[in-house]
Amino acid sequence: MGTLLSVEGLVTQFITSSGVVRAVDGVTWDVEEGETVALVGESGCGKSVSALSIMRLVAEPAGRIVAGRILFKGRDLLQLSEEGMRRVRGREIGMVFQEPMTSLNPVLTIGRQLTEGLEIHLGMSPTDARARAVELLGLVGIPDAARRLRQYPHQFSGGMRQRMVIAMALACEPSLVLADEPTTALDVTIQAQILELMKSLSRRLGVAMLIITHNLGVVARYADRVNVMYAGRIIERASARELYAHPRHPYTLGLLRSVPRLDEPIRARLDPIEGQPPDLTRLPRGCAFVPRCAFRTDRCIVERPDLRPLNGAEHVAACWEVERVAVGGCPKVAMA
Amino acid sequence: MWRYLFKRFLLMFPTLLGVAVVVFLLIRIIPGDVVELRMAGDRGAVSEEILQQERTRFGLDRPVWEQFLTWMAGVVRLDFGTSMWTGAPIWEEIRLRFALSLQVAVMATTVAVLLAIPLGVIAALKQDTWVDYAVRIFSIAGLATPSFWLGIVFILVLLVVFKWLPPMVYTPFWVDPWQNLQQLIWPALAVGYRYSAVATRMTRSAMLEVLREDYIRTARAKGLWQKLILWRHAIKNAMLPVMAVVAVEFAFLIGGLVVTEQVFNLNGLGLLFVQAVAHRDYTLIQALVMLVSGVFIVVNFALDIMYAWLDPRIRYR
Numbered sequence: 065m066g067t068l069l070s071v072e073g074l075v076t077q078f079i080t081s082s083g084v085v086r087a088v089d090g091v092t093w094d095v096e097e098g099e100t101v102a103l104v105g106e107s108g109c110g111k112s113v114s115a116l117s118i119m120r121l122v123a124e125p126a127g128r129i130v131a132g133r134i135l136f137k138g139r140d141l142l143q144l145s146e147e148g149m150r151r152v153r154g155r156e157i158g159m160v161f162q163e164p165m166t167s168l169n170p171v172l173t174i175g176r177q178l179t180e181g182l183e184i185h186l187g188m189s190p191t192d193a194r195a196r197a198v199e200l201l202g203l204v205g206i207p208d209a210a211r212r213l214r215q216y217p218h219q220f221s222g223g224m225r226q227r228m229v230i231a232m233a234l235a236c237e238p239s240l241v242l243a244d245e246p247t248t249a250l251d252v253t254i255q256a257q258i259l260e261l262m263k264s265l266s267r268r269l270g271v272a273m274l275i276i277t278h279n280l281g282v283v284a285r286y287a288d289r290v291n292v293m294y295a296g297r298i299i300e301r302a303s304a305r306e307l308y309a310h311p312r313h314p315y316t317l318g319l320l321r322s323v324p325r326l327d328e329p330i331r332a333r334l335d336p337i338e339g340q341p342p343d344l345t346r347l348p349r350g351c352a353f354v355p356r357c358a359f360r361t362d363r364c365i366v367e368r369p370d371l372r373p374l375n376g377a378e379h380v381a382a383c384w385e386v387e388r389v390a391v392g393g394c395p396k397v398a399m400a
Numbered sequence: 401m402w403r404y405l406f407k408r409f410l411l412m413f414p415t416l417l418g419v420a421v422v423v424f425l426l427i428r429i430i431p432g433d434v435v436e437l438r439m440a441g442d443r444g445a446v447s448e449e450i451l452q453q454e455r456t457r458f459g460l461d462r463p464v465w466e467q468f469l470t471w472m473a474g475v476v477r478l479d480f481g482t483s484m485w486t487g488a489p490i491w492e493e494i495r496l497r498f499a500l501s502l503q504v505a506v507m508a509t510t511v512a513v514l515l516a517i518p519l520g521v522i523a524a525l526k527q528d529t530w531v532d533y534a535v536r537i538f539s540i541a542g543l544a545t546p547s548f549w550l551g552i553v554f555i556l557v558l559l560v561v562f563k564w565l566p567p568m569v570y571t572p573f574w575v576d577p578w579q580n581l582q583q584l585i586w587p588a589l590a591v592g593y594r595y596s597a598v599a600t601r602m603t604r605s606a607m608l609e610v611l612r613e614d615y616i617r618t619a620r621a622k623g624l625w626q627k628l629i630l631w632r633h634a635i636k637n638a639m640l641p642v643m644a645v646v647a648v649e650f651a652f653l654i655g656g657l658v659v660t661e662q663v664f665n666l667n668g669l670g671l672l673f674v675q676a677v678a679h680r681d682y683t684l685i686q687a688l689v690m691l692v693s694g695v696f697i698v699v700n701f702a703l704d705i706m707y708a709w710l711d712p713r714i715r716y717r
Contacts, residue, residue, distance in 0.1 A: 119621055121617060121620055121621060150623045150624075150625070151623060152623070153620065153621055153622065153623035154621060154622035154623030154624075155623055158621075159618075159621040161614060161617070161618060161621075163614055166613065166614040166615065167614040167615055167617070167618045168615055168618065169615040169618075169619070169633050169637070170615070170637070170711070170712070170713060171636050171637055171710060171711055171712060172632065172633070172636075173712075176632075180622065180624060180628070180632070181622045181623065181624070184623065184624060184625065184628075185623060216712040216713070218712065218713050229618070232618075232622065
C-alpha cells in the first residue's frame, strides 16, 4: 500500500497580541492508504491545528501556514488554488469535528446537510442524493432514515448527531477522514459506540483515518500507528503496540502512567504529569518538555533533540535520554 | 408550531387590554380637560355651569370606571367614538393619516432593508478592510444624523440644485401613485437612512457572529461553494436578530415621526398625536395609542411567525 498523505515540515502559526503562537512547529508524518493513524497530546499541543492545516481551514488572518508541504496522493495541497482545495474538501478528505452539538446548522434539515455535498461533488440529482442519504444514515446506524432526513439537528441526541457528522464526512467516499476528537463531547458509552462505528466503517470502506485525541485508551484500541505531539512538535512515533510496550520519550511515559489500565494491578493512584505545557509564544531553546521532565540533563536545556530512529526505523523519539527511559522506566523523582 | 402561534395570538388581547387601562388612566392624570381648553379663550366669560354642562355632554362627570366601561364597550365593536375637539368620528380623523404614516413606514423599511442587508453582509465578509470601514462610517453617520435634518437638506438640495420642489399636498396612492411617490419618497429616504444604519450594524455583527460558528466551518469542510455557504448556511441564521430590530423600528415609525412629518408638510399620525394631547382630546388619544400599540403587537406577532418559519427550534417547541 502506498502513502496517501504525507505532511512534511508543516509550520502553522497564529499571530496574537501576545506574540506569534507556534501551534505546529515543523512536523512530519504520514498516513498510508487504509491505515488509522492517531495524533495524541494534551490540549493546545497543535493536534487540531494540524488537521485544520491539512484542510486549509485554519482561521485567517490570524492563523497562517508558514512552511511545509502537505502531499495528498502526490499533490501538494498547499499549492492548490482555493477552488482546487474546495474540490478536495468533502470529496477526497472528509472531516469529523469535536462538537456535534454545534457543528451542524440548526436551521437546515439533516437531509439538506447530508445531500448538499453529494449534489456538489458528485453532481447527483436531488432524488439520487436523497436515496444515497438514506443509505448513509443506515450505514452509520440511524434507523428510520427517511423520516430522520426531514428532521432538524435539535431533534437528534448527541450520539446521533455525531453519527450524522460521520455520515456527512463519508458521503462522497473520501479516501481519508480526519476525526478531530470525535468522541470528546459524548457520554462514555456512546464514545465506544462511535469509535467502533468509525473503525468498522474505515475497514469496510477502506478509508484511511487520522484520529486526533488526548485519550490513549482510544489510541490503543483503534490506531495502527501513533504520533505523540508536544508543544507543536512530534516527540515520538511508533506502532500502537510498540508505543504501549516500550515508550521511549518521558512525555509518552508520563501520558501512559496517567491513565488507568485494566491489564495491570490496580494502583492506588494515577501519576499525572506535573506542571503545565509551555507557552507556545516563548518556546525554550532546548527541549520543550524540560521543565516537566524527570530525566532532564544539562544538554536538554541547551540543545533540542530531533526525532531519531530507535530499534527499527518504525519507532522514533525525540529525546537525548531514550536509553535511560527505556531501561529505568519512570524514576519517582519529585519535580522541581 | 400551530399551538405556539395560537398561544402568541391569544396573548395579543390581554396586552391590548393592559394598554387600554394604562392609557385611559394616564391621560386623565394630566391636568386640564378638553372642555377647559376649548373654552380657555373665554375664561371668565364662561360660567362654571356651562363647563359642567359640556362635561356632562362628554360623560366626563361620570366615575372613571364607568367612563372606561362605556369606552371599552365601543372599542370591542371597533367604535372609538367621536373626537372631543372637532366632533368628527375618530375613524374619519385617523383614516387618511394612518394610510400616510403606514405608507411612509413601509417605504422607509424597504429602503432600510435594501441598504442594510447587502451592506451589513459585505462589511462582515470584508471585515477590517476599507469596504468594512466605509460601511461603518456610512452607518455611524446615519445614526448621528437626525432624519428631520436630512429631510431639510433633501428639500434644499432639490430646490436649489434641481429647481424642483416635491409636491406638498398629499395625494393618496390609489388616486395618483406617481404624484404620491414623488412626495413620499423623500421622507422615506430621510427616515430610511437612519433606520438602515441601525439595521446595517445589526446585520454586520450578526453575520460576523454566525461566520465564526462551528457549522460554517463544517460547511467549508464539506467543500461547498463560498456563495452557497453564505446564502444557505449563514444568512438564514444571521437574519433572526436583524428582523427583530427592523420590526421594532417599523412599529415606531407609525406614530413617531413628529418632526419629520412637519418638515415635509405631511399630515401624519405623529402630528395628530401631538395635537390630540395638546387638546386633551381623550377619545382621540385613546384611539391613537390603541392603534399604535396595536401595530406594535401585530408586528411582533408577525415577527414570531417569521421566527418560527426561520428557526425550527422554535417551530417544534
